[in-house]
Amino acid sequence: MQFTLKVWRQKSQSSKGAIETYHLSDISEDMSFLEMFDVLNDKLIRDKKDPIAFDHDCREGICGMCSMFINGEAHGPGRNVTTCQLHMRSFKDGDTIYVEPWRSSAFPIVKDLTVDRSAFDRIIQSGGYVSVNTSGATQDANAIPIPKEDADSAFDAATCIGCGACVATCKNSSAMLFVSAKVSQLSLLPQGQTEANNRVQRMVNQMDAEGFGNCTNTGACEVECPKGISLTNIARMNREFMKSSVG
Amino acid sequence: MALSGLFLCLFLVGHLLGNLQLFVSGQQGADNFNLYAKFMTTNPIVKVLSYLTYFSIIFHMVDGLILTIQNRRARPKKYVIEKGKANSSWASRNMALLGTILLVFIATHMQNFWYVMHFGEISHYEIKGQNVKDLHHVVMSFFTPTSNSYAAFMVGFYVLSMLALAYHLHHGFVSAFQSLGLNHIKYNKIIEIVGAGFSVVVPLLFASIPLYVFIKHYL
Structure with a gap:
């Protein structure tokens, strides 16, 4: 397969970036999108040029590192897949593919397609945890009966890998889907309920402080999320936030 | 945004029910509408509700403006290629544009009728000992081509504004419930x-109201 790639190149956070064009041929349809980038970078290195910086790690769709905005969609045209799990057979031979970094003032560009997502870490640090006694007298979690529905909903929310596709795809750069998944996975379970009120307040405040936009319920995040995190989590967080503001 | 929006939805229902009286033809229909208009401008409870409506419109507008400015700031650099239609509805992405159209409509609509009713020159007459303003005549002549040379243009503007309202509500109604959790x-x-x-x-x-008044002239 042959492709024309239009990739965003930017030397550093402060420098002005631009789209650059690359031509690739002999790409297998079974290659992942990242493997195609490996081929491109190999070519660039052999030509004594600067390879394209991009985030990646497990390449199994579970680590949340890969982050490319492909042809106007976070993680490209596939549904419920990350960029590393997107294969070249999803494109037509001869296609022109635009690849851009996540764009949000809260995710500053480090280089090329790599962005700094530590804003997410700071949101987690603000309250996305359960304070447990780890001194040895910890109660076995399995000893607490939990309704199957709650356990399933908590687990669904916990599948969020924190890749930031929701922020990247939202026209407002809102982080509501991410934060609501993290709030939900804890508050749905009895261990997380003790700190529920403080957690939602702190995490939402931190989210706002990081400069993410507001949710206008377009639903784009849910569609583009590689893990299919549901909008019901946002409604749950809104409920919890209002409840904790009153009580 | 959600609370003021839902309150304005309730206002729409009330306003619509009142306005549907314009479909009743004859002097009886006109009298009933004018009596209703007098009630709506003098009753103290309605007055409180109307101030709540003005406040909701202004709050909805200012809040929408603040949120839009914050959202623009959250993404200072736009994407070269953005495929919004792959993941969201057109209305959901254009609420600010639709809202702006509706603001222009509300200003025009209030100038057309609310201003005339309150401060404009309007004929009075007596119904069962009550002195009423003939708002019915103002509405009818406004959308009738023989008495208003801009009638066709205004009917078109009103109908297109209602199309904007339809799209605004299509996203807004469901969105309000989601925001309220x-x-x-x-x-x-x-x-x-x-x-x-x-x-x-x-x-x-x-x-259908301006369309009916306009078409009625040709029948």
């Missing part, structure tokens, strides 16, 4: 159906 698997479908129905029926009935 009232999204739940059990009753999502009901909210969606009621929202879709509301966003079609209410603007359609509103738009």
Whole structure:
């Protein structure tokens, strides 16, 4: 397969970036999108040029590192897949593919397609945890009966890998889907309920402080999320936030 | 945004029910409408509700403006290619544009009728000992080509504004429930159906009033 790639190149956070064009041929349809980038970078290195910086790690769709905005969609045209799990057979031979970094003032560009997502870490640090006694007298979690529905909903929310596709795809750069998944996975379970009120307040405040936009319920995040995190989590967080503001 | 929006949805229902009286023809219909208009401008409870409505419109507008500015700031650099239609509805992405059209409509609409009723030159007459302003005549002549040379243009403007309202409500109604945390698997479908129905029926009935008055002239 042959492709024309239009990739965003930017030397550093402060420098002005631009789209650059690359031509690739002999790409297998079974290659992942990242493997195609490996081929491109190999070519660039052999030509004594600067390879394209991009985030990646497990390449199994579970680590949340890969982050490319492909042809106007976070993680490209596939549904419920990350960029590393997107294969070249999803494109037509001869296609022109635009690849851009996540764009949000809260995710500053480090280089090329790599962005700094530590804003997410700071949101987690603000309250996305359960304070447990780890001194040895910890109660076995399995000893607490939990309704199957709650356990399933908590687990669904916990599948969020924190890749930031929701922020990247939202026209407002809102982080509501991410934060609501993290709030939900804890508050749905009895261990997380003790700190529920403080957690939602702190995490939402931190989210706002990081400069993410507001949710206008377009639903784009849910569609583009590689893990299919549901909008019901946002409604749950809104409920919890209002409840904790009153009580 | 959600609370003021839902309150304005309630206002729309009330306003529509009152305006549908314009479909009643003859002197009886005109008298009833004028008596209703007098009640709506003098009753103390309605006055409180009307101030609440003005406040909601202004709050909805200012809040929308603040949120839009914050959202623009959150993404200072736009994407070269953005495929919004792959993941969201057109209305959901253009609420600010639709809202701006509606603001222009509200200003025009209030100038056309509310201003005339309150401060303009309007003929009075007596019904059962009550002195009423003939707002019915103002509405009828406004949309009739022989008495208003801009009638066709105004009918077109009113109908297009109601189309904007339909799209605004199509996203706004359901969105308000989600913002208030009232999204739940059990009753999502009901909210969606009621929202879709509301966003079609209410603007359609509103738009039918100027159209009816305009077409009636040719019948």
